Amino acid sequence: xxxxxxxxxxxxxxxxxxxxxxxxxxxxxxxxxxxxxxxxxxxxxxxxxxxxxxxxxxxxxxxxxxxxxxxxxxxxxxxxxxxxxxxxxxxxxxxxxxxxxxxxxxxxxxxxxxxxxxxxxxxxxxxxxxxxxxxxxxxxxxxxxxxxxxxxxxxxxxxxxxx
Numbered sequence: 001x002x003x004x005x006x007x008x009x010x011x012x013x014x015x016x017x018x019x020x021x022x023x024x025x026x027x028x029x030x031x032x033x034x035x036x037x038x039x040x041x042x043x044x045x046x047x048x049x050x051x052x053x054x055x056x057x058x059x060x061x062x063x064x065x066x067x068x069x070x071x072x073x074x075x076x077x078x079x080x081x082x083x084x085x086x087x088x089x090x091x092x093x094x095x096x097x098x099x100x101x102x103x104x105x106x107x108x109x110x111x112x113x114x115x116x117x118x119x120x121x122x123x124x125x126x127x128x129x130x131x132x133x134x135x136x137x138x139x140x141x142x143x144x145x146x147x148x149x150x151x152x153x154x155x156x157x158x159x160x161x162x163x
Contacts, residue, residue, distance in 0.1 A: 010058070010144060011148070012148075014160060014163055015053070015057065018052070019048055019053075019140060021053075022053075022136055024135050025042055025045055025046060026129050026136070028042060029042060029129035029132070030125075030129045034125050039092055043085060043088055043128075044089075047082075047085055047089070048087075050078070050081060050082050054075075054078040054082070056163045057074070058075065059161055060147065060151075060158065060163070061074065062159065063156070063161045064147075064151050064156040064158070065149060065153065065156075067150070070147075070148075070150070073143070077139060077143050081135060081139075084106070084131070087106055088106070088128055105162075
């Protein structure tokens with residue numbers, strides 16, 4: 001995924017930069033063939049990304065009084081993402097001969113849960129990158145877009161949010 005264009009730009013500098021950072025991590029997974037330690041480091045960076053970015057979006061949802069049902073759906077998608085990253089970490093750390101097979105099953109299950117196309121890739125890094133790519137595009141184009149549309153419709157001044 002060397003082309004960032006499928007990812008919607010929100011117009012919120014910090015959030016767009018977060019999305020760009022995830023995109024850069026995905027590219028690192030796709031372009032390099034990371035060994036287990038590098039893969040672990042990238043997954044660790046994904047954990048940090050998720051914590052910071054999801055908190056930023058949560059602050060924005062609270063500040064603009066985003067409807068509870070929509071907020072719950074959005075936060076559930078964030079929780080699923082974080083859980084999957086944790087599961088990827090556990091498998092990478094397992095040193096099991098089954099880790100690649102189990103990772104493939106986990107990625108396929110994550111894709112199915114999110115309504116994402118099934119894509120097979122040879123390496124764990126590419127499997128994770130495929131999931132992340134499709135998740136990022138779907139999440140920004142659907143979940144985030146609902147938030148940004150709400151902000152525009154209500155005329156909320158997002159510059160009041162300090163993140």
